[in-house]
């Protein structure tokens with residue numbers, strides 16, 4: 326790979342727009358503006374680690390996201406320039422050649438290379454649901470991931486199991502950190518991950534030599550440190566009490582809050598509202614659809630039904646909504662005590678009658 | 694103090710001639726105040742909580758309605774937290790034997806066991822003899838322990854949900870571990886469901902109070918307003 330400066334020049338990227346990009350990245354990472362030169366220097370230096378991008382049970386959505394990297398002139402070049410030594414979808418090599426390149430990189434840069442994983446790893450039936458070059462995903466991950474300097478799990482599937490792990494999880498799909506419990510795994514969940522967050526994570530690593538600060542689910546705080554709901558442009562309508570009640574109704578056309586349409590923004594941590602997708606053009610809520618909570622652990626199951634706020638519980642005939650179960654609890658309690666009350670009244674009927682008579686009698690005596 | 698536990702009221706007793714000798718001050722002021730603060734908080738929390746679950750009124754009825762509902766929910770949540778903790782504290786300090794931890798039936802004590810099962814028999818219509826103790830009904834005490842478990846979870850989950858607005862803050866540091874045990878959707882689900890469980894308890898509670906007020910003529914209902922209960926021995 327050629328010198329990065331030459332590469333930028335060849336693509337007509339001016340020094341000015343390169344530095345602009347670096348400061349934009351600094352803003353995403355929430356580091357002070359004074360860090361921009363350090364970021365630029367880290368990107369320009371020539372000892373960047375190679376990247377092995379492995380794909381298991383996935384829809385290739387994160388690769389798509391990578392290929393459509395916004396601000397492509399610089400962002401894409403950085404990722405290109407990282408020397409992507411292995412990426413099944415976009416590498417030129419195939420078959421034995423491709424495998425050889427993977428093994429060579431893993432060998433030569435042991436403990437230094439960046440391992441990016443896309444897709445969940447099936448553990449059922451000894452891992453046969455996903456094999457590459459005759460090896461199971463579990464074995465490949467343990468080997469290639471185990472020797473990596475940095476592991477990044479891109480997309481919800483590699484982070485937490487995602488869609489393949491949804492009930493009933495026929496392949497026993499799990500996320501990367503489930504199989505590599507002793508390694509630091511940076512999770513960039515999302516369906517797909519936002520490529521700016523990937524670039525940001527890598528640049529943070531190149532600049533500071535460490536993983537960015539992460540939350541309890543292994544997600545970088547710069548990208549997952551705030552709730553969608555707290556940064557959403559429709560939040561004013563939420564607090565005001567202006568809600569879409571049906572797709573295409575007046576409120577929906579006004580761009581009001583999608584809470585009653587099952588928006589999961591209040592449960593989801595991600596920087597979608599500020600970073601957005603496709604060159605900052607839009608994001609789901611902006612486009613008129615509620616957040617589906619894709620970047621939370623437990624997605625898909627805990628975030629369904631998509632258009633209801635809370636999960637349903639299976640096993641009550643058909644799936645029952647929370648309200649139905651709650652109503653049953655209260656109804657059952659009312660029925661039990663109403664019955665008890667009726668029986669008690671019946672059993673005490675005689676006593677009440679006697680008491681009535683006796684009270685009449687006694688009060689007559691005293692008033693007389 | 695007089696012997697005040699474990700009497701049973703004979704079913705054939707004369708209905709009007711009351712066996713009361715005098716009144717005893719059972720529920721002291723602080724206990725009654727805490728009871729009614731908690732009652733009000735639960736009422737307000739349930740109304741505003743249901744509104745948060747399903748905003749059935751809109752900006753047309755009141756501007757900024759969700760903001761205000763949530764504000765009221767959070768403020769009464771903080772008060773409720775104080776009320777619940779105060780009642781737990783009152784088990785150990787500043788309360789008489791009827792309100793303290795000593796009112797909890799001891800499963801290793803034969804007499805406590807007998808009283809407890811006398812109540813169970815009465816509730817299940819297996820016996821016509823109405824048991825009577827002057828303090829807490831021991832079956833109710835067991836229900837209260839369970840209820841306070843629900844309260845504590847409700848408080849924990851409530852503060853955890855609130856803390857999500859700032860995952861770097863102190864409140865999240867104290868409560869965020871809950872999300873390691875269950876996803877935030879299920880935390881919400883349980884927080885919602887406990888509201889119904891509390892409502893189920895309230896039905897039971899009010900029914901039982903009326904039942905025993907009638908059956909034992911011991912001023913159950915008025916005692917939580919005034920503190921006095923008749924000291925009856927028969």
Ligand code: HEM
Pocket residue numbers: 591634635734735738739741742743745746747763766767769770771773774847848850851852854855856881884885887888891
């Ligand atoms: C008797 C006690 C309580 C009841 C019955 C209650 C009820 C509810 C209900 C029904 C919801 C809506 C859940 C949903 O559909 O998402 C809710 C939400 C919530 N509650 Fe409570 N709650 C109680 C106590 C508390 C306490 C003590 C706090 C802590 C301050 C609290 C804080 C919250 C928060 C932060 C939310 C989420 C609000 C939002 O989404 O903006 N709750 N509560």
Ligand code: SF4
Pocket residue numbers: 553554555557558559560561563581582583584588589590591610615616
């Ligand atoms: S649209 Fe969703 S994320 Fe936005 S304010 Fe409404 S509930 Fe919150």
